[in-house]
Amino acid sequence: MTTVTTDPSAKQYRPENGRLLDVEELHVEFHTQEGVARALNGVNIYLDQGETLAILGESGSGKSVTAQTVMGILDIPPAKITGGAIRYCGQDLLQMGEEQRREIRGPEISMIFQDALSALNPVFPVGWQIAEMFRVHRGLNKSDALDQAVHLMERVQIPGARDRVKAYPHQFSGGMRQRIMIAMAIALDPAVLIADEPTTALDVTVQAQIMGLLKELQEERQMGLILITHDLGVVADVADRISVMYAGRIVEKAAVHDIYANPAHPYTEGLLASIPRLDRKGQELYAIGGLPPNLTRMPPGCPFHPRCGRARDICSSDDPDLLEVVPGRLSACHFSEEVLNG
Amino acid sequence: MGKYIVRRLLQMIPVVLGATFLIYAMVFALPGDPTAGKCGERECSEAYKAAFYEKYNLNDPLPIQYGKYMANVVQGDLGENQYGNDVAGELGDRYLVTGKLALMALLWEGVIGIAAGALAGIRKGGFMDSLVLVSTLFLISIPVFVTGVVSQFFLGVKWGVASVTVSADATVYELLLPSFVLGSLSMAYIARLTRTNLAENLRADYVRTAKAKGLTPQRTVGLHALRNSLIPVVTFMGYDFGALLGGAIVTEGIFNIQGVGGYIFRGVNNRDGVAVVGAVTVLVVAYLLVNLLVDLLYGLLDPRISHD
Ligand SMILES: Nc1ncnc2c1ncn2[C@@H]1O[C@H](COP(=O)(O)OP(=O)(O)O)[C@@H](O)[C@H]1O
Ligand code: SF4
Ligand SMILES: [Mg+2]
Numbered sequence: 067m068t069t070v071t072t073d074p075s076a077k078q079y080r081p082e083n084g085r086l087l088d089v090e091e092l093h094v095e096f097h098t099q100e101g102v103a104r105a106l107n108g109v110n111i112y113l114d115q116g117e118t119l120a121i122l123g124e125s126g127s128g129k130s131v132t133a134q135t136v137m138g139i140l141d142i143p144p145a146k147i148t149g150g151a152i153r154y155c156g157q158d159l160l161q162m163g164e165e166q167r168r169e170i171r172g173p174e175i176s177m178i179f180q181d182a183l184s185a186l187n188p189v190f191p192v193g194w195q196i197a198e199m200f201r202v203h204r205g206l207n208k209s210d211a212l213d214q215a216v217h218l219m220e221r222v223q224i225p226g227a228r229d230r231v232k233a234y235p236h237q238f239s240g241g242m243r244q245r246i247m248i249a250m251a252i253a254l255d256p257a258v259l260i261a262d263e264p265t266t267a268l269d270v271t272v273q274a275q276i277m278g279l280l281k282e283l284q285e286e287r288q289m290g291l292i293l294i295t296h297d298l299g300v301v302a303d304v305a306d307r308i309s310v311m312y313a314g315r316i317v318e319k320a321a322v323h324d325i326y327a328n329p330a331h332p333y334t335e336g337l338l339a340s341i342p343r344l345d346r347k348g349q350e351l352y353a354i355g356g357l358p359p360n361l362t363r364m365p366p367g368c369p370f371h372p373r374c375g376r377a378r379d380i381c382s383s384d385d386p387d388l389l390e391v392v393p394g395r396l397s398a399c400h401f402s403e404e405v406l407n408g
Numbered sequence: 409m410g411k412y413i414v415r416r417l418l419q420m421i422p423v424v425l426g427a428t429f430l431i432y433a434m435v436f437a438l439p440g441d442p443t444a445g446k447c448g449e450r451e452c453s454e455a456y457k458a459a460f461y462e463k464y465n466l467n468d469p470l471p472i473q474y475g476k477y478m479a480n481v482v483q484g485d486l487g488e489n490q491y492g493n494d495v496a497g498e499l500g501d502r503y504l505v506t507g508k509l510a511l512m513a514l515l516w517e518g519v520i521g522i523a524a525g526a527l528a529g530i531r532k533g534g535f536m537d538s539l540v541l542v543s544t545l546f547l548i549s550i551p552v553f554v555t556g557v558v559s560q561f562f563l564g565v566k567w568g569v570a571s572v573t574v575s576a577d578a579t580v581y582e583l584l585l586p587s588f589v590l591g592s593l594s595m596a597y598i599a600r601l602t603r604t605n606l607a608e609n610l611r612a613d614y615v616r617t618a619k620a621k622g623l624t625p626q627r628t629v630g631l632h633a634l635r636n637s638l639i640p641v642v643t644f645m646g647y648d649f650g651a652l653l654g655g656a657i658v659t660e661g662i663f664n665i666q667g668v669g670g671y672i673f674r675g676v677n678n679r680d681g682v683a684v685v686g687a688v689t690v691l692v693v694a695y696l697l698v699n700l701l702v703d704l705l706y707g708l709l710d711p712r713i714s715h716d
Contacts, residue, residue: 139619171622184613187632188712189639202623234711250621 193231513591525602646702
């Protein structure tokens with residue numbers, strides 16, 4: 067297999083001590099008719115070379131907005147970035163000009179989406195869409211770019227890649243389409259790959275295959291991988307660390323096995339209890355009661371308190387900070403230690 | 409694909425037969441003496457009438473008359489009109505003019521309509537959007553007759569920047585203004601269609617993907633979003649072309665264009681059955697062929713449509 071080789075020393079962006087991405091105190095709001103929806107309220111995440119970070123949270127918690135802000139593909143307006151920094155290899159993406167950011171999208175940071183059918187352009191052949199990366203960013207001619215596309219389609223295990231390079235997205239199965247999205251995203255060998263619910267639209271067996279492929283590619287290319295999901299079950303085997311999101315903030319951060327064994331935030335507890343687990347077979351499945359808060363009218367105190375079984379008086383008045391409970395574990399709850407130990 | 413085309417062509421046969429029979433029946437089965445008015449003030453002589461009935465097979469029952477007529481049509485013979493001219497030849501000349509006029513109108517519609525619609529759709533609610541919405545509303549609400557006469561007066565007569573009438577040659581220059589007038593209504597529709605579709609496609613997931621691929625806004629909008637937005641627009645233009653081939657009575661009248669519309673109009677007025685039936689027969693066939701072409705084009709533009 068041949069791939070386009072780029073001289074590594076020519077790379078403009080190099081991680082410092084393996085650190086690829088540092089998102090600091092990111093604030094994003096949406097101006098809607100109902101008012102200002104505070105979608106992100108001080109999000110902090112980081113990503114190192116070769117590791118997989120899972121971002122976990124219910125629908126509407128701000129996972130996609132976080133990803134899209136990092137990619138720089140948020141629609142502004144209605145969105146507005148009101149604060150924070152996104153450092154990629156030490157440089158703040160939010161301070162860069164649009165052209166410089168475009169040169170990062172694809173070659174440095176790239177992204178795959180939940181629904182590959184709608185995320186691929188219906189009127190262009192899949193090979194053309196992959197080849198476009200090489201044509202636009204590397205200036206390759208049509209036939210060389212298409213050759214690269216075939217190699218990539220082979221790499222993501224699309225059977226008969228050379229014959230199917232001219233086929234259109236609707237002519238593939240859901241799993242194959244997601245493989246094509248992946249091929250397109252890794253085309254230029256990015257350092258960071260963000261996958262926003264990449265398997266949500268797929269059947270369980272295909273989900274596992276796609277996750278396996280992502281893991282394999284990540285190890286092969288030493289990419290930093292951000293896996294966004296609302297289903298911890300999907301990422302448990304693949305992720306190294308987890309950041310749990312609720313109402314536009316990170317409420318818990320820890321290594322996967324720690325969280326899985328013993329959560330430190332009541333919201334994580336609820337999420338864990340609501341996934342089917344073999345070791346709890348026979349028990350009734352749990353669902354967190356109530357709904358996430360309206361982001362235009364956030365409740366005072368802890369944003370989770372209207373739904374929290376552990377809430378006490380202080381929870382409705384004081385907003386807990388994200389603090390270290392035990393080394394390496396952070397939780398934003400007034401009673402983290404209690405949660406962790408009980 | 410080949411099978412599809414054959415099937416479609418076969419489907420046309422009953423449509424053509426049905427449509428032409430209807431028009432034939434309506435024109436030739438009209439009550440009254442078909443020779444009335446052909447011999448000045450007097451009634452025609454019995455000899456003339458007999459010859460007339462013989463020539464047009466009027467003594468046969470209607471289906472037989474029609475059958476004899478169609479037998480000639482398939483050989484390219486549309487008969488002679490009341491002035492003794494060959495209808496096929498005359499229609500040929502007229503169609504050259506009408507076809508040119510239709511193509512030029514289509515060009516105006518496409519170029520200006522799509523450009524205006526794209527500029528409007530890129531930023532919905534922006535200045536260009538408002539400008540396009542107002543000016544298209546203006547075009548849509550004014551009858552073509554008014555647009556034609558007013559523009560002919562100002563551009564042609566007063567300022568002399570356009571040709572006032574069209575000669576028998578119907579040069580491109582002469583047809584510039586008439587084709588613009590003829591296309592103006594569809595131009596407004598195309599602008600609106602493009603605008604709505606583009607604005608909608610700009611919110612599509614694949615446009616977000618295009619941005620995530622690091623493409624320029626020009627490429628994202630101009631290639632990815634616009635390519636999808638033009639599918640319904642090109643289809644509309646195809647059907648519009650079919651309609652334009654039927655002639656444009658008003659525009660032809662204003663600018664004295666020797667087109668198909670005027671030919672049919674005069675034929676109907678003079679009760680010139682052969683001319684009318686001939687023209688309509690050609691028109692039906694042309695319209696059906698254009699329809700087939702549009703459907704094939706649609707399949708090319710949108711790979712999700714299959715013609716198997
Ligand atoms: N285009 C938009 N307009 C208004 N509000 C939006 C928009 N996109 C996202 N939001 C707000 O941001 C919140 C987080 O959305 P999102 O990041 O898509 O959630 P998820 O965690 O399911 O990916 C939503 O609940 C919504 O309030
Ligand atoms: S701070 Fe209170 S309401 Fe919030 S999660 Fe902890 S216990 Fe529940
Ligand atoms: Mg999402």
